[in-house]
Amino acid sequence: MRLAPTLSLYIGRHFLTHFAILMLVFLGLIYLIDSIELLRRASSKENVTAFLVLQMALLKLPHLGQETFPFAVLFAGMSAFSRLTKSHELVVTRAAGISAWRFMAPAILVAFLLGVFQVMVINPLGSASLSAFENLENKYLSGKSSLLTLSANGLWLRQSNLDGQSVLHSRHVLQQGEHVDLNDVSIFVYKDADNFSHRIEANRASLEDGFWHLYDVQVHVSEQPTEFDDELWFETDLTLNKIQDSFSPPETMSFWSLPGFIKTMEKAGFNAKRHKLHFNSLLATPFLLSAMVLLAATFTLRHTRKGGTTFVVAAGMMTGFVLYFFSDIAIALALSGNIPVLLAAWAPACICLLLGSAMILHMEDG
Numbered sequence: 545m546r547l548a549p550t551l552s553l554y555i556g557r558h559f560l561t562h563f564a565i566l567m568l569v570f571l572g573l574i575y576l577i578d579s580i581e582l583l584r585r586a587s588s589k590e591n592v593t594a595f596l597v598l599q600m601a602l603l604k605l606p607h608l609g610q611e612t613f614p615f616a617v618l619f620a621g622m623s624a625f626s627r628l629t630k631s632h633e634l635v636v637t638r639a640a641g642i643s644a645w646r647f648m649a650p651a652i653l654v655a656f657l658l659g660v661f662q663v664m665v666i667n668p669l670g671s672a673s674l675s676a677f678e679n680l681e682n683k684y685l686s687g688k689s690s691l692l693t694l695s696a697n698g699l700w701l702r703q704s705n706l707d708g709q710s711v712l713h714s715r716h717v718l719q720q721g722e723h724v725d726l727n728d729v730s731i732f733v734y735k736d737a738d739n740f741s742h743r744i745e746a747n748r749a750s751l752e753d754g755f756w757h758l759y760d761v762q763v764h765v766s767e768q769p770t771e772f773d774d775e776l777w778f779e780t781d782l783t784l785n786k787i788q789d790s791f792s793p794p795e796t797m798s799f800w801s802l803p804g805f806i807k808t809m810e811k812a813g814f815n816a817k818r819h820k821l822h823f824n825s826l827l828a829t830p831f832l833l834s835a836m837v838l839l840a841a842t843f844t845l846r847h848t849r850k851g852g853t854t855f856v857v858a859a860g861m862m863t864g865f866v867l868y869f870f871s872d873i874a875i876a877l878a879l880s881g882n883i884p885v886l887l888a889a890w891a892p893a894c895i896c897l898l899l900g901s902a903m904i905l906h907m908e909d910g
Contacts, residue, residue, distance in 0.1 A: 551637070556650035558628065559837075563620035563658070570612045575605050585685055592684050603677035606670035607795060613662055615864045617655050617833045621840025622860050624651065629844060644841065644904055652837045659830030667826060668798035675796040699726065701787075703780055708735045710778075712756075714749070719813035724751040724784055729758065731778060742766070744778065751787075756780050794822035802826075817885060821878050824889030832893035838900025839863055867892060 579601040586592040628634045637647050698715040710733045714726035731744040742765040746758035755777040763771040797805055802823045809816040843859045871892050878888030 551647075552650040555624075555628070555647060556654045559620060559624040559651040560654050562624045562627075563616055563654075566616045566620050566623070567609070567612070570616055571605060571609050574608050574612070575601055578604060578608065582685075589684060596680070596684065600677055600680050603673045603680070605673075606666065607674040607677075610662060610666060610670055613658070613829070614832055614836050614867065617658065617836040618840050618860055618864060621651055621655075621837045622843055625841055625844035648837060648841050651841075652834045655833040655837045656830045659833040662833075663799050663826045663829050668800060671796050671798045675792070678793075678796060698728075701782075703782060708733070708739075708741070710734065717813070719784070724787060725749070726756075729756075731756075744776070746776070749778075751780075751782065751784065752777075754779065754781070794819040799823070799826050817879060817881075820885045821875060821889055824886055828890045828893040831890075832896060835893055835896030835900055838904065839896060842900055842903040867896065870895075 579598055582597045582601055583594065586597050625634065634647060638644070698713060699717045701712040703710055703712070710731055712726075713730045713732075714728060716727040718725045718727075726749040727747065729744075729746040729749045731746075733741045733744065735741045742763060744758065745762040745764065747760040749759070750757045758776040758778055759774070761773040761776040763773070763776075765771075792805075794802065797819070802819060806816045806819050806823065809819065840860070843863075874883070874888040874891050877883045878885050
């Protein structure tokens with residue numbers, strides 16, 4: 545029997561309301577806990593105010609909130625279906641000849657659309673706010689001095705030493721094994737944070753132990769003749785691992801900019817596995833949220849036959865814990881090269897979809 549549009553809208557709106565309430569609760573708890581943690585970290589910093597800490601926690605909130613989406617969908621589905629069951633609305637619907645698959649369809653569709661909205665809208669906003677948070681964190685809490693940006697225009701790198709700061713730019717970057725080679729290199733040297741000293745141009749540079757080894761060098765100092773050298777060693781504290789770690793984390797990059805950045809990294813010879821994993825995980829998000837509705841319905845149907853709110857809550861919490869644990873294991877295996885990136889990104893969604901479908905087919909007549 546076909547599900548009436550009015551009933552479909554009712555079920556979908558009921559599920560969406562429960563999701564919105566749970567998300568507000570989760571966001572409030574996350575903001576409170578994260579603010580307390582940031583206040584603890586800032587307690588020894590003289591120039592960090594409480595207002596700045598609250599602002600930093602607010603900037604980090606959209607990113608952390610995205611992590612709770614699957615759990616909010618799971619508990620929203622359990623709460624909505626359980627509420628509809630207690631009011632006998634789903635019982636009447638089943639008695640009218642409508643299968644479990646049909647009355648779940650509106651909630652599954654809403655969850656899928658929420659996943660699309662998260663990936664296309666919330667993720668870019670969360671990435672931008674997380675990037676702003678990390679800039680403030682590096683400035684006031686961590687004190688990191690090396691910042692790196694890789695784009696279609698080449699490599700931009702800022703580093704500091706005892707003499708001051710310097711900004712390095714290279715149009716072409718190539719990483720092979722443990723070696724990093726740069727072409728068309730420009731280094732802008734500053735005595736302090738803002739006082740420009742001189743500029744160094746080189747055709748090529750290679751990263752060695754504690755130095756950039758520059759070849760075919762030109763040193764430009766204001767109001768002085770240009771100096772030419774065949775070789776020059778420019779001090780740095782960077783290593784290949786530090787350069788890899790200095791790349792923008794995939795979480796600070798929006799869904800729309802990740803493909804271009806991955807292509808640029810691979811062209812330069814750097815490892816883009818972490819960014820590929822994040823991008824594919826975002827693609828799988830709508831399907832993962834849809835699978836959460838299936839799992840929620842599984843617990844709700846069991847609840848209608850055996851009773852016990854405690855069982856429903858415990859089963860949902862256990863499912864969320866297992867999903868989180870399994871996702872972390874899959875990510876670790878993918879980053880270590882033991883399993884393909886696509887398998888690690890899509891496995892949680894596919895397993896949840898198959899598990900939820902199998903449980904409903906087992907418990908119901910289809």
